[in-house]
Amino acid sequence: MKDRPHVQDFDWTLLAIVFTISGLGVLEIYSSTHASPMVGMQWKQLMWIAAGIAGMFVISRIDYHTLLDQAPALYVFGVAMLLIVLVIGHSRFGAKRWVSLGGLAYFQVSELMKLIIIIVLARYFSEVRTDRMALLDLVKVGVLTLIPVGLILIQPDLGTAMVLVPVALVGAFIAGIEWKHWAAGVLVIALMIPFGWNMRHHLKPYQQQRIQTFLHPEENPRGAGYQILQSEIAVGSGGFWGKGFGKGSQNQLGFVPVRYSDFILAALAEEQGFIGVCVVLLLYLGLILRLVDNAQKAKDRAGVYVVMGVTAILGFHVLVNASMVIGYVPVTGIPLPLMSYGGSATAFVFLALGLVMNVRMRRFVN
Amino acid sequence: MARWTVNDQKIPQGRLALISYGSVGLVILLLIGFWKLQVVQSGHFADLAERNRVRSIPIIAPRGAMLDREGRILVDSFPSFSILLLRDEPKAIEKALPQIEEGLGISKGDLQQQLDSAKNEPKFQPVVIKPAASLADIAFVESHRADIPVLELMMVQRRRYPHGSQLASAIGYVGEVSAQQLEESDGRYRPGDIVGKAGLERQYNETLEGTDGMRRVVVNSLGKVMRTLDNVEAIPGKPIQLTIDYDLQAIAENDMADKEGSVVAMDARTGEVLAILSRPTFDPNDFAVRIPTEEWQSLNTDPETPLLNRSIQAQLAPGSVFKIVMATAMLESKAIPESMTAFCPGYATFYGRMFKCHVFGKTAGHGVVDFHKAIVQSCDVYFYNVGKLLGIDRISYYANALGLGHRTGIDLPSEEPGLVPSEEWVERVFHRKWYAGETISVAVGQGAVTTTPIQLARMIAGVASGGTLVEPHLLKNFQNPHAEHFAISEDTVEKVTQGMYGVVNEGGTAAGAKLQNIEFCGKSGSAQVIGYDVRNRLGRQREFKDNAWFVGYAPRRNPEIVVAVLVQGGEHGGAVAGPIARDIVKAYYDKKNARSQQQANAEPEGQPSASRAVVATVGAQQP
Numbered sequence: 001m002k003d004r005p006h007v008q009d010f011d012w013t014l015l016a017i018v019f020t021i022s023g024l025g026v027l028e029i030y031s032s033t034h035a036s037p038m039v040g041m042q043w044k045q046l047m048w049i050a051a052g053i054a055g056m057f058v059i060s061r062i063d064y065h066t067l068l069d070q071a072p073a074l075y076v077f078g079v080a081m082l083l084i085v086l087v088i089g090h091s092r093f094g095a096k097r098w099v100s101l102g103g104l105a106y107f108q109v110s111e112l113m114k115l116i117i118i119i120v121l122a123r124y125f126s127e128v129r130t131d132r133m134a135l136l137d138l139v140k141v142g143v144l145t146l147i148p149v150g151l152i153l154i155q156p157d158l159g160t161a162m163v164l165v166p167v168a169l170v171g172a173f174i175a176g177i178e179w180k181h182w183a184a185g186v187l188v189i190a191l192m193i194p195f196g197w198n199m200r201h202h203l204k205p206y207q208q209q210r211i212q213t214f215l216h217p218e219e220n221p222r223g224a225g226y227q228i229l230q231s232e233i234a235v236g237s238g239g240f241w242g243k244g245f246g247k248g249s250q251n252q253l254g255f256v257p258v259r260y261s262d263f264i265l266a267a268l269a270e271e272q273g274f275i276g277v278c279v280v281l282l283l284y285l286g287l288i289l290r291l292v293d294n295a296q297k298a299k300d301r302a303g304v305y306v307v308m309g310v311t312a313i314l315g316f317h318v319l320v321n322a323s324m325v326i327g328y329v330p331v332t333g334i335p336l337p338l339m340s341y342g343g344s345a346t347a348f349v350f351l352a353l354g355l356v357m358n359v360r361m362r363r364f365v366n
Numbered sequence: 367m368a369r370w371t372v373n374d375q376k377i378p379q380g381r382l383a384l385i386s387y388g389s390v391g392l393v394i395l396l397l398i399g400f401w402k403l404q405v406v407q408s409g410h411f412a413d414l415a416e417r418n419r420v421r422s423i424p425i426i427a428p429r430g431a432m433l434d435r436e437g438r439i440l441v442d443s444f445p446s447f448s449i450l451l452l453r454d455e456p457k458a459i460e461k462a463l464p465q466i467e468e469g470l471g472i473s474k475g476d477l478q479q480q481l482d483s484a485k486n487e488p489k490f491q492p493v494v495i496k497p498a499a500s501l502a503d504i505a506f507v508e509s510h511r512a513d514i515p516v517l518e519l520m521m522v523q524r525r526r527y528p529h530g531s532q533l534a535s536a537i538g539y540v541g542e543v544s545a546q547q548l549e550e551s552d553g554r555y556r557p558g559d560i561v562g563k564a565g566l567e568r569q570y571n572e573t574l575e576g577t578d579g580m581r582r583v584v585v586n587s588l589g590k591v592m593r594t595l596d597n598v599e600a601i602p603g604k605p606i607q608l609t610i611d612y613d614l615q616a617i618a619e620n621d622m623a624d625k626e627g628s629v630v631a632m633d634a635r636t637g638e639v640l641a642i643l644s645r646p647t648f649d650p651n652d653f654a655v656r657i658p659t660e661e662w663q664s665l666n667t668d669p670e671t672p673l674l675n676r677s678i679q680a681q682l683a684p685g686s687v688f689k690i691v692m693a694t695a696m697l698e699s700k701a702i703p704e705s706m707t708a709f710c711p712g713y714a715t716f717y718g719r720m721f722k723c724h725v726f727g728k729t730a731g732h733g734v735v736d737f738h739k740a741i742v743q744s745c746d747v748y749f750y751n752v753g754k755l756l757g758i759d760r761i762s763y764y765a766n767a768l769g770l771g772h773r774t775g776i777d778l779p780s781e782e783p784g785l786v787p788s789e790e791w792v793e794r795v796f797h798r799k800w801y802a803g804e805t806i807s808v809a810v811g812q813g814a815v816t817t818t819p820i821q822l823a824r825m826i827a828g829v830a831s832g833g834t835l836v837e838p839h840l841l842k843n844f845q846n847p848h849a850e851h852f853a854i855s856e857d858t859v860e861k862v863t864q865g866m867y868g869v870v871n872e873g874g875t876a877a878g879a880k881l882q883n884i885e886f887c888g889k890s891g892s893a894q895v896i897g898y899d900v901r902n903r904l905g906r907q908r909e910f911k912d913n914a915w916f917v918g919y920a921p922r923r924n925p926e927i928v929v930a931v932l933v934q935g936g937e938h939g940g941a942v943a944g945p946i947a948r949d950i951v952k953a954y955y956d957k958k959n960a961r962s963q964q965q966a967n968a969e970p971e972g973q974p975s976a977s978r979a980v981v982a983t984v985g986a987q988q989p
Contacts (some may be wrong), residue, residue: 029814042436064903081663092785105592114974130872151691154438170385173381174381174385176378176381230587232403232411233411233414233415235400235411235413236404236407236408236410236411236412237408237411237412237415238404238406238414239405240410249416249418249419250415250419251637252416253419253585253586253587253592254586255415255418255586255587262479268399269403269404273404274400274401274404274405277397277400277404278397278400281397281400282393284393285390285393288386288389289390290381290387292385292386292389295377295382296377296379296382301376301377304378308382308385311385314393315389319392319396322396322399322400323399326399326400328380328399338606343483
């Protein structure tokens with residue numbers, strides 16, 4: 001048994017998958033933007049990836065137990081940041097999500113909150129000793145999760161807010177949630193749906209529109225239904241083999257909305273076809289399975305919860321983003337991890353993977 | 367080691383494995399979703415993508431010109447620019463509004479209103495903020511391309527009527543295709559297309575309009591054209607040459623400048639219309655862009671009906687001009703001896719009612735009147751007697767045979783047939799018997815009989831040419847003009863035309879219209895608009911002044927030119943309408959004489975000009 005974690009203990013298979021996906025993302029970002037005013041975006045993305053990798057190494061050096069020790073402080077810090085961003089945050093696209101990093105870049109605080117919620121919930125679930133969770137524990141998990149969710153909803157950022165929920169759900173599943181609590185939860189949600197429907201008038205206009213658009217995309221093809229329809233057209237017209245790199249008309253002529261970011265899978269589906277989509281989705285499946293494998297090999301439950309928290313968020317991102325691109329769920333602004341262009345999001349993924357490496361490196365250490 | 371990490375080495379492997387299986391399942395579901403779009407429905411989406419990408423831009427074909435018989439332009443088209451406001455970038459528009467307001471002289475309110483009304487249109491569709499840009503406007507847009515990127519110029523073909531309202535009633539106008547025409551066109555027209563709406567513009571629309579071209583371009587999501595796929599050039603509309611002689615038209619326009627009514631001048635041998643006008647009228651240039659709603663309303667509701675083409679649509683009592691029908695009927699039917707005379711004391715009584723002659727109250731009447739004098743002096747009493755002896759059905763037969771009561775077939779839309787009453791007509795329409803007294807009114811062109819100016823021109827020319835009723839037309843190479851033949855005996859033609867010669871040349875009712883060296887003949891008429899009884903009851907003299915008619919022609923036999931003039935409210939046919947017809951006939955002969963003079967002059971010069979041509983050819987052969 002080694003007594004020190006080493007870089008050699010990184011999960012290089014996992015990283016190979018990660019780099020392949022990132023590479024495909026960079027290529028598709030290039031294809032989507034090379035003939036537009038946003039030319040050169042792929043370099044920025046590469047820069048973010050490089051920064052993320054550096055962050056991954058840093059975070060892997062700090063023992064996750066140490067991080068979990070600091071969970072209460074991190075939680076308070078995260079919630080405070082969310083409050084601050086609401087007050088002094090920088091508005092872009094009608095939502096207060098960003099804080100300025102010394103005028104150089106803007107950082108999306110909610111991305112940081114994703115990391116914090118992984119650590120906080122891992123810590124909480126680790127303290128549940130039995131294989132059955134008590135109702136009170138569940139309620140506590142719920143409260144811990146819903147406070148940041150609520151704060152992010154106010155920004156408003158429905159997508160990121162939703163992303164926190166699977167961390168709690170997957171954690172609860174592993175911790176051993178009783179079937180009657182599942183049933184109760186499902187019942188509560190079922191009861192909330194009509195209530196939520198009545199509350200829809202309190203949603204922001206853009207959120208109302210997204211719901212309308214999702215329910216009736218064909219009603220206003222040039223308006224709100226535009227994004228979903230154009231995305232479906234891009235995907236569908238790609239066919240089995242795709243139109244070829246840089247040759248997708250929907251992509252190149254700008255019909256696919258934010259084709260370099262949230263809808264990058266639509267751009268890829270158009271140019272690389274069903275074959276390309278298969279490759280990408282199977283890579284993501286490989287990523288998820290490899291993450292679960294890491295959880296299974298973790299030294300302790302704390303490690304399992306950390307790795308599965310990361311898995312829950314990444315898996316949820318992929319599932320919701322891919323479903324959105326083919327019109328199965330409304331447009332929520334959830335990017336495809338590692339492929340979509342975006343500084344904070346890319347940084348988050350690598351930092352989260354840093355946590356995974358952290359756990360893996362210490363599986364033999366005592 | 368912290369307190370919370372104690373004794374938790376037991377990993378829930380089963381639940382983690384379940385999550386793995388769940389992930390595989392979800393990815394399979396996603397792949398099925400992609401399969402549906404990319405394989406099952408890929409054709410449908412490929413179509414949609416193509417429709418997104420490719421836009422078809424029509425290239426409007428210019429409409430064909432209209433020329434007069436000597437090739438002078440009466441109507442043409444010219445390229446004009448519309449100024450478009452691109453709506454892709456609301457911020458840029460916001461910024462440019464003050465500049466646009468100042469540079470193009472469009473108020474901010476107007477601009478905002480136009481933007482608001484287009485709010486629901488797709489964003490890539492620009493709005494037209496100025497349909498007919500002036501040179502200064504174009505210069506403004508061109509010079510501000512860099513700092514006002516939201517303005518764009520679009521070339522369109524616009525209709526131009528250089529002579530304004532002259533000839534307008536015959537030419538008609540163009541306008542945007544109506545919903546009904548769109549439906550009937552079977553996809554040939556698109557909304558907003560310009561088509562002929564009235565007059566010749568409508569009659570010869572298919573010849574004039576040409577075929578629009580089409581440019582297919584690749585556009586991006588903002589509607590910006592990236593490149594051209596292919597280009598089908600527009601085929602310009604064909605020009606049409608009219609039979610109109612603009613010189614004669616201009617004289618008619620000038621003479622009628624301050625009058626209401628109609629003038630039709632026609633080549634009596636061929637039916638070629640040399641001049642045609644209706645007053646009051648409109649300026650078709652007003653319709654060429656887009657007529658403002660209020661203006662259209664006022665044109666339509668104007669009591670003087672400027673949109674009516676009186677030459678073919680005004681169905682009015684012909685008055686004494688109708689006596690030519692009566693005279694012809696009298697001689698041809700042989701129901702009355704040619705030698706019949708009547709005594710005119712200024713009135714006559716039939717069926718217990720008094721019928722006045724037009725000289726009633728002015729002179730002691732025409733005295734003893736024979737056939738010739740009856741025409742020359744337009745004696746009503748004589749023709750009352752003729753009418754009574756002929757009966758309505760004989761009158762009706764000859765009127766119909768001379769082209770009244772049905773359309774002449776002129777190549778203009780919406781010609782009216784006029785009306786020739788008969789016993790059968792009264793029974794069919796009013797379900798009553800014909801009153802014999804009505805025949806007396808009809809005999810002098812009053813009562814139920816109505817005609818259009820073009821019908822009268824054709825009728826007079828027909829009688830003078832021995833019964834050939836030409837088909838009036840405005841198109842120079844009109845295919846197969848269809849002439850009706852109604853044989854009139856030589857004797858009748860001679861006697862009736864002698865009468866019409868006398869009207870002008872023997873101190874008749876149009877003695878003032880006499881011309882030197884030209885056998886100018888004709889018949890005047892002063893027709894009541896409504897019956898005297900009604901007029902007296904209403905007591906409004908001004909509104910119902912008699913319509914003045916004169917239909918003149920020359921020469922006396924086998925005429926070359928016939929001119930029908932109607933001056934509404936002109937009262938005295940011979941004195942008011944006659945001179946207008948005379949001016950046109952004179953101009954016709956002046957031109958004709960000048961032409962033969964020229965030819966005569968050219969003849970002796972033929973030799974030198976031919977040798978000049980030879981010299982030129984020889985010159986060209988030299989190195």
